[in-house]
Amino acid sequence: MEEPRSRQKHEPYRLYLYDVSYYSGKVEMYMRYKEIPFERIELTSSRLVNVLYKNTGIMKVPAVETSDGLWLKDSTPMIDWFEKEYPESEVVPNEPVRRFLSRLIEDYADEWLWRPAMYYRWKYDHKPLGLRLGNEIFDRKSFPFPVSVRSRIAAARQTTLFLKKDGVTKENEPHIEETYLKNLESLKLILKDSPYLLGERPTLVDFGFMGPMFRHFSLDPTPARIMRDVAPRVYEWVARTWNARASETDLSSPLNDFSHPGWKSVLEDICRTYLPYLHKNALVWRSGERRFDFDTQGVVYPALPVVHYRVWCREELQRCFQELQEGAKEEVHRYLDSFGGLEPLLEEGTIRSGIDREFVLPLEQRERPLGLLHTLKLRLTGTPWDMPK
Ligand SMILES: N[C@@H](CCC(=O)N[C@@H](CS)C(=O)NCC(=O)O)C(=O)O
Numbered sequence: 001m002e003e004p005r006s007r008q009k010h011e012p013y014r015l016y017l018y019d020v021s022y023y024s025g026k027v028e029m030y031m032r033y034k035e036i037p038f039e040r041i042e043l044t045s046s047r048l049v050n051v052l053y054k055n056t057g058i059m060k061v062p063a064v065e066t067s068d069g070l071w072l073k074d075s076t077p078m079i080d081w082f083e084k085e086y087p088e089s090e091v092v093p094n095e096p097v098r099r100f101l102s103r104l105i106e107d108y109a110d111e112w113l114w115r116p117a118m119y120y121r122w123k124y125d126h127k128p129l130g131l132r133l134g135n136e137i138f139d140r141k142s143f144p145f146p147v148s149v150r151s152r153i154a155a156a157r158q159t160t161l162f163l164k165k166d167g168v169t170k171e172n173e174p175h176i177e178e179t180y181l182k183n184l185e186s187l188k189l190i191l192k193d194s195p196y197l198l199g200e201r202p203t204l205v206d207f208g209f210m211g212p213m214f215r216h217f218s219l220d221p222t223p224a225r226i227m228r229d230v231a232p233r234v235y236e237w238v239a240r241t242w243n244a245r246a247s248e249t250d251l252s253s254p255l256n257d258f259s260h261p262g263w264k265s266v267l268e269d270i271c272r273t274y275l276p277y278l279h280k281n282a283l284v285w286r287s288g289e290r291r292f293d294f295d296t297q298g299v300v301y302p303a304l305p306v307v308h309y310r311v312w313c314r315e316e317l318q319r320c321f322q323e324l325q326e327g328a329k330e331e332v333h334r335y336l337d338s339f340g341g342l343e344p345l346l347e348e349g350t351i352r353s354g355i356d357r358e359f360v361l362p363l364e365q366r367e368r369p370l371g372l373l374h375t376l377k378l379r380l381t382g383t384p385w386d387m388p389k
Pocket residue numbers: 021022023024059060061062073074075076110381382383
């Protein structure tokens with residue numbers, strides 16, 4: 001089959017990443033499986049402003065540059081963009097109900113498993129991971145100190161942002177740990193019956209789970225030990241997916257649906273905890289407040305930061321649901337009703353984030369003037385979730 005012309009123009013790609021990064025691991029796994037040619041470029045602090053911020057408006061990885069100078073950001077729309085360019089080895093299920101549920105699960109893995117992943121890393125493994133960040137990301141050019149100091153700066157930044165300021169307390173730590181352990185149990189059950197989560201080949205749900213499961217849970221010392229001890233099958237699946245190649249896969253093998261009992265606790269956590277969280281985050285964002293307490297079945301996450309980006313995540317999930325035909329909507333309801341249902345996703349309609357254009361790929365190139373003070377501020381603080389421009 002002749003390759004589409006646009007593909008020839010874009011190849012090879014440059015994938016900008018950090019080796020320790022959640023979303024970079026997700027996209028790298030995906031690109032390897034699809035056999036999309038790319039050069040892997042590990043970024044350091046001193047290049048963030050001039051490479052990432054200048055071209056994507058945000059200092060977050062992964063980002064992709066095509067060989068003809070286009071830019072992609074954010075793992076979720078990025079995978080969608082690649083799926084259009086490389087449709088022959090599709091990973092997003094075609095069938096509408098499976099497609100919607102896959103997106104829902106991807107979003108949960110991206111946004112809700114983030115906290116347990118950061119928690120294990122920065123509560124238990126702050127020394128080895130601080131050292132990695134100090135060596136690999138916080139470079140001497142930006143932070144002119146010995147590596148021991150850079151490592152401590154890195155660990156302190158992450159602990160403050162992602163534990164202290166993200167609602168983690170002594171009281172809710174058991175709930176965070178339980179979230180990880182329950183996910184391991186679910187995946188373990190599913191993978192007992194098939195090599196990938198929906199059957200014989202990897203799909204979006206496998207890659208979605210690779211955010212937390214690859215660079216964090218299977219590689220950070222403490223959660224990796226737990227994974228090896230209680231769910232070696234999950235450990236094996238991470239490696240299997242890393243080694244999977246579309247050209248060696250039977251792409252016509254049929255996909256399972258989500259009726260495997262292993263999905264029960266994942267879908268319950270989505271309906272009873274994650275969707276109510278997304279709803280409350282959107283409501284509070286609309287009211288103009290910046291922090292809120294979130295209570296889930298008696299467990300309190302106090303003073304969570306309102307995340308504007310996640311208002312967009314909710315809007316996107318609503319959009320995907322609304323695109324379904326009536327029959328498919330009913331089927332999704334039938335799946336989810338016994339787990340708590342979709343009510344928190346749909347109630348009070350759409351709360352518009354106003355940032356949907358930010359995620360239309362390839363990115364529109366625009367000038368981002370960088371004064372000295374602005375550059376300094378970006379170098380010191382990065383870009384927060386709420387400021388994607
Ligand atoms: N929604 C984005 C999230 C990207 C993201 O948060 N990346 C992290 C690394 S895993 C980052 O670059 N953080 C920079 C920072 O903490 O300032 C995606 O899916 O790609």
